[in-house]
Amino acid sequence: MSIRFVLASASPARLKTLRSAGIEPEVIVSGVYEDDVTAESPGELARLLATLKARAVVANLTDHATVLGCDSVLEFDGQPYGKPETPEVARERWKMMRGRSGVLHTGHCLIDTSGKQELRELSSTKVQFADLTDDEIDAYVATGEPLVVAGAFTVDGLGGPFVTAIEGDYHNVVGLSLPLLRRMLAEVGVSWPALWKAQKPFTYDESVASTYDETRGGEPRAQGAAAAVDSLLESPGRVVELAVGTGIVGAELVALGNLVHGFDLSTAMLERAKVRLPGHVAAADAARLPVADRRCDAVVAVWLLHLLDDSEPVIAEVARVLRTGGVFVTTTEKTDASRYADTRGPNDTRSQDSLAHLTALAARHGLVLDGATTFPGPVRNTGNAPTYPVVRFRRR
Template identity: 75%
Template sequence: MTDPKRDRPRFVLASASPARLKTLRSAGVEPEVIVSGVDEDHITAESPGELARVLATLKARAVVATLTDHATVLGCDSVLEIDGVAYGKPGTPDAARERLRAMSGRTGVLHTGHCLFDTRTKQELRELGSTTVHFAELTEEEIDAYVATGEPLVVAGSFTVDGIGGPFVRAIEGDYHNVVGVSLPLLRTMLAQVGISWPALWEQPHFAYDEDEAAKYDETRGGPDRARAAALAVHELLGSTGGRVLELAVGTGIVGAELVALGNLVHGVDLSPAMLRRARIRLPGHVAAADAAQLPFADRRCDAVVAVWLLHLLADSDAVLAEVARVLRPGGVFVTTAEKSEAGRVADGRTPKEGRSEDSLALLVARAARYGLVLDGATTFVGHNQARGTTADPVYPVARFRRVD
């Protein structure tokens, strides 16, 4: 059993772009996102390409200035160049229409500046990726309809190649991902220069339990008594969600089976083959191998999502919270245990240390709110048969977040 928090470098994306984040995630990299707050509107440079590189550098440096621990920070910014003129985000529908008319049937160059700052080696690398983009001829009806979607207002050059605007891009010459917002081959080369191999950033299963761990998991974690207590607390918070539950990190299925006994229909996912073999006995036909940060479900399909003793194992809970919000229907609930690392302190009547763990309730409330998950319920249960160094069994908080639009 390995702890990826020790093995994987801390990699920070200094950008709010969903497209950049999605591109990195699709390539197996789960960055920590810290938005720089750089005002792009008042920055100038001698050329569109240099402007993209300057903006990327400013973003990376702004985030580095906020860090209290070592990290490798990537800043990116994209600019479309047509006839030597730089086009960023248009901001207004009228500006977007004007630009799309000017781009129609033309060819431009999409520049993406990349700045990689490694605080441990104190290296700052600045590179530029440039891709030629050939645009299709657009009708006025297509331009109006595209602007009405809102997409071209918030992206560099007023278009996307990976979204609604994809059909309006006739061809590209160069790196596709650079047009989306981050050149993966260029980033790989930059990382190598600061001593980080690309595979070192791949997201690995968090605490991938092997056969030996799975075999003794139940008996070393309080057994049926603790599982039943946890299931009762979760069931109490599920409320009238229809009884259909997706359990993340289902493990051996010991909690899921108790939820079924309480009248819920439970589907579970986990990354550990050894744990899933046991879960399939308790929940036959209702478990699958999947990463909680990349769930194989369509948007807004789940009534309830449950995570019992998962979040405290993560190096960063942000990706899981984003996926939970994505798959939950409006009004659906996310029920999760919290403050596990501080259970002994809670049992002794002491205040948990906020921010110590990824399941810190204060941290979860702040992060979940970014994805439309609002705390609206909580309870506790006693971790029977698992007292460790305290005079009483630990008391575990359980929180409920509701998905709102």
């Protein structure tokens, strides 16, 4: 049975929570203006806003779907608090909250259009806040994060260190209660595992390609990746890049003196790569390259292997096209939390880019690990920069 599951919310945190639990929803923003809505209590306000969001999306659907609307409101001293919107309001809010506790209410409204069912639920979690100094409040407000989130804080972002305890569902504080959603779905006849199976395979279509570079660290991350890869190449030379994407890394490799030929399956990504690497990109499967045996000096794969269900066919193909002494340079160990293949369900086998797994596969096909380096990624909203490992295998 095909299930169309829609998230009626623009919240990145809610989308990330669902993706981490194995569900890739269709996102449709409701357009409900929250400031015009009132209710008799903060909890009822959260539930009402969630209902209005879900109904607004359903009203514009042309086919059946299961639609989830959510909204969060912080209750403090009996009053509701949403997004502060301005630094001044956020600063005063934190001076009131520090060292004290409030209740984060998240309203959930699930509408199943085929069964004509509407469920409205509320999940509430007590949140204890740290006793922040004025300097800490000023620094946090300056990041901009508390201005755009309910209650002026996050538990999964920069505000995490300022939440000392919670009593209830952690995910509810992030933006939606997964256990509650599971129960609601069951009431309308949708099992949670069915949503794992219902997700469409991820594709790098135009909607992804159009924002790919800017949402993946842009040129700074590409320059870091290219510099790391180049340091593991024998010398500037002819390079075959698998999953060349938009060509952003390949172009940086060219700037370092290499001649890059790129292959990719995505037409939308290749349209952009053609601009950066004119005449040097083509459509091809990384497991079936249009290259003769033992012709390549170097093959490069940046953020490809972690996307695969089985990396061995690609490793075998790399071994086929590399000359004796040629090298395969690839990123590795991209964690489940950060990898882009968020559409994977929880029943997947081992990560296909883990170093131990790749080393074993490579040895099976005559490739030996003989070099490694790392490069830093862009700083995230946690204040930390991830480190990406890059390794080199040599063809025996």
